[in-house]
Amino acid sequence: MSERPIKLTIAALGGQGGGVLADWLIEIAETEDFIAQSTSVPGVAQRTGATIYYLEFFPRAIAEKAGRAPILALMPVPGDVDCVIASELAEAGRAIQRGLVTPDRTTLISSTHRTYAIAEKSAMGQGAADTEALAELVRKQAKRVVLFDMDETAERNHSVISSVMLGALCGAGVLPFRKSNFQETIKKSGIAVATNLAAFEDAYQRAQRGDSGFTGKATSKLSQDVPSQAATERLQPLLDRIKRLPAVVRPVVLEGARRTLDYQDPTYAELYLDRVESTAALEARLWADASSYALLEAVARSLALWMTFEDTIRVADLKTRGSRFARVKDEIKADPDQLFGITEFMKPRVEEIAGTMPAGMGRWILSSPRVTAWLTKFTAGREIKTRTLSGFLMLYLLAGLKRWRRGTLRFNQENTHIEVWLAKIENLATDNYLVAVQLANAQRLVKGYGETHERGWRNFTTLLAQLDVLAARSDGGSVLARLIDAALADEEGTTLKREIAALTPTPPQPTAPAAPAPVASLT
């Protein structure tokens, strides 16, 4: 069989510069005296969709010897591609899906970063594809892989991903072209030459090193080490109480204590620890020699989040912190000495206003249609300039209401809910431990603001109504877990309704509490 062309597929997203990369490669190939062909099907994919560019290269010398031009195909063929370069990890997956990456043949060069698809982004909770599984599959399917974060590389060099991809291709050595010619092409383009060359070189080096060992594993953000000494003498007792808890839960509880302390005051942190300790005692009663503390872990986590619910005071506090200004400055890539303003978008509803008032007054407002109607006048969306004196002071003073927070309507409501929730957990734990654990996890439904928060609370109470049925089922725990997912499946709550309708109560059966499964499988 005669010489065959080199086949390269670029898997990219519309508007990501895959076309630029293809043009560069054509130019390089022609300077290297190769016959080059590229083709694509941009169409509507130019508008953020997934698209591929396909290139073939053939040595001119051989064609001239044969006295005929090679016949080059217009699309990649499964099992017949030498190299696939993907600008994003899921697109590498898509190339594999199309059969373009085969273990006997294909070098796969891919960025490890993700550009999330709309379905992943718009999920009501965690909807992103499993990068760990993707990375594993990519490795399994390709003959050779070059994996690194091209997006980060581009940004670090103030360049674009196409120059990074060019560098990666050059560094991976899949094309018989000289490095100098790659660089020449960037220079000839005349646009952002310096930064593009820097990005090219950076990517070249990364690719030369080959597989970066990327696994896509998520690592726990909890600080595992519990300090021996508290910052101040006054807080030492808190720390000592945490140290008396089982080792596995200490990191979570420490974070929870810090959170509640930051949210209110030491007394509030103590209240948090009181509640955690009573759950710890419960665990101890249930299992003499427990190796894992599923319930304690879940309660400690959920309780910390619930006790630090986002009320207007909390939001004002977070928005006015110096650390926040610094984070914003970093995020918007402002130069060190560049001036910038920040504008917040606040739209408090009557509920929020009343919630910030002393409980009695708040209830009176909400109970009186006339007052509510009048207050509605003040609920128009407001833009607050946090870096002007007026704007800052307004939020700063609001944050200052913290010391009276315990008296506000919202605090009283949330606190009651928390106590009811904890009581239910405690009662459940003895009859059906796993349901209790899932009830602790169910707190994640109650989040957000305004309508989002209302929806979450609605779903949460719907689940509470099912507890008796669930407690009576040996598989109650897994069912409740399923219901929580169902609640997060759609805004209208249709999936949840369906799942609940499907529940057919079974007569209660005496069940010894099931052995606690490892934390991982439950939380």
Added chain:
Amino acid sequence: MAERSFAKEVETLRLGAGDEFHGEGILAVTKALLQSGVAYVGGYQGAPVSHLMDVLADAEGILNDLGVHFEASASEATAAAMLSASINYPLRGAVTWKSTVGTNVASDALANLASSGVMGGALIILGEDYGEGASIMQERTHAFAMKSQMWLLDPRPQLPAITAMVEKGFELSEASSTPVMLMLRIRACHVYGVFPAKDNRRPAFSAADALAAPSRDYGKIILPPSTFAQEKEKVEKRLPAAVQFIAAAGLNEFIDGDAQDVGIVMQGGLYNNTLRAMELLGCADTFGNSGIPLYVLNATYPLIPEEWVKFCSGKRAVLVVEEGQPEFIEQAATQILHQAGVSTRIVGKEVLPRFGEYTVDSLRTGISAFIDQYAPQLRATGTIPAARKTQVSPEGAAKLAALVPPRPSGLCTGCPERPFFAAMKILQKETGPLHISADIGCHSFATLPPFNMGNSIMGYGLGAAGASAFGTDGGKRAVAVMGDGGFWHNGLTSGIGNAVFNKHDDLTIIIDNGYAAATGGQDIPSSRGTNEHRQGNNSIVDAVKGVGVKWVKRTHTYDMQGTLKLLREALKTPFRGPKVIVADGECQLNRQRRVKPIMRKAIKDGQRVVRERFGVDPDTCTGDHSCIRLSGCPSLTVKDNPDPLRTDPVAHVDNSCVGCGVCGEVAHAAVLCPSFYRAELIYNPSRWDRFMNSVRCSLIGALQRRSERNRLTI
């Protein structure tokens, strides 16, 4: 001014004999037109032929030097009607559009043109939008060629072949007094290649010559009895002339192969992929030397009976590689052979896919099946190894399906249509679902996530017309959406005028983004920019009033509150009759192209510039993503939750944000959450800026340090 500047490509149009043209297929066609002495060119943009229009639009200078008249036609019908210049005069004309949608629009003029017949060569360049990357319903242009008797060329997807066919196409058209269609598939339009250029030719005869001495022939008028004579001439004169020319000029190619009792016939456009499939099967090499005789149809209509008989005689079976359905060529060939008494078996869709694009993979499978069935001895002699099989394991495939999220097209970052459709989504939370008649354009993407609205799409500019049946019902009002492109294409009459005349009580929204944005930002009559060759700035509102609409209002899409109010009013108002809302908002792609350089220069020149962009505070975002469900902006995405206690990802605005303001509007309109912020970056601050900043920083800083001191941690 189109999305892409073709200044560089335009220069390649100046190339002459001895030069080598390097570039995209569709640009090569443009060059070939000038080499053929074309006198006038028109057309309507649409993938995959938009670049042809864009390049010509950027090349007015060269065209004027050559005396070539170019028009960005109002519609494909306009372009087709333009070809009438070739009926009475020896003027070569060419038009282009996306097929089959554009050909549908042009059919009326095309049918009449084909009946009258032409004196000057008339060439219709069609981007066959079929298969992967297509954005329209899947049909074949071939049927139009047959019904109106126009010739159809389908050249090999290589620049030398394509450009040669442009020149031959004009000759064929003149030799047979018939308009000729040249179709190019998507990949052929975008294929990069090389061909030896020739000098451009000034048209021998010009429009001015025609106007100086008009010629008239009643025989060319579409009225009886001429029409009967024209039909007779089609069959008795033009068809034979075409067959004779195609055979004599050798437009179709015969390639020998050792196997004598089988053969393969293919559409020219499928040549490269068919040969690759054969190479993979081991019955052809990289240079196209084939083990099986080939007959390549660069002209797919009309077919040349003599050539078929010659190729098929003595063969057991011949495989016809014909993409799409119905299988017109397969049917015609069977008839030709039957009538010629040739017993060769014609094989086609019994081994190849009955519908859809012919990928190399499907061709490999089909040809392999053909060989097994009709030439097993080829396998026996080992000429043909078993086809390579794709190597993704089934379980791997299953895994992937779950891992690889679908990636539908969507509105670009900062698209002005996003806030409008977000408003529509909020509106429907109040009104319940509405019947929405959608249209063609960027706004078609509103039928996809996250907006998911629009009940039907009837065609370009037909959004309002599509709501006609619900126009006067008097129940919940129907809503129609139409783009400014579709509006000028035909929507003004087919939709708005019709609604007025028939006293519709519905609501039509015209999205005015200032360009034919979906096809690459070409100018349209209402475009704001100044263009020396076009008369822009024609008001949509005036046009709407002109056809009799009494209730017409404007809104700016970025003003979501105002838009929402207007939408509510339009649906509730007691006013009976068509209601029209013109929703303003310049296409962000084009806006950025216009604004960015200006801003960069201003910053360089030391002027005070404020650049806005949005952000999300991760510590107040609770990861519900309502904002994303109402926006879907590419720059509004998610990232890992930095909070060690939370698992749900938080919303995040990446650097591509252009600060269009939608995030803030959505946060307010939907009462979402306080996590969004807008940052105003100041370049070249004034003295006052610096002074105020220092005052603010010192005071605010002091307060922040104070609360920092009081903040406790373990």
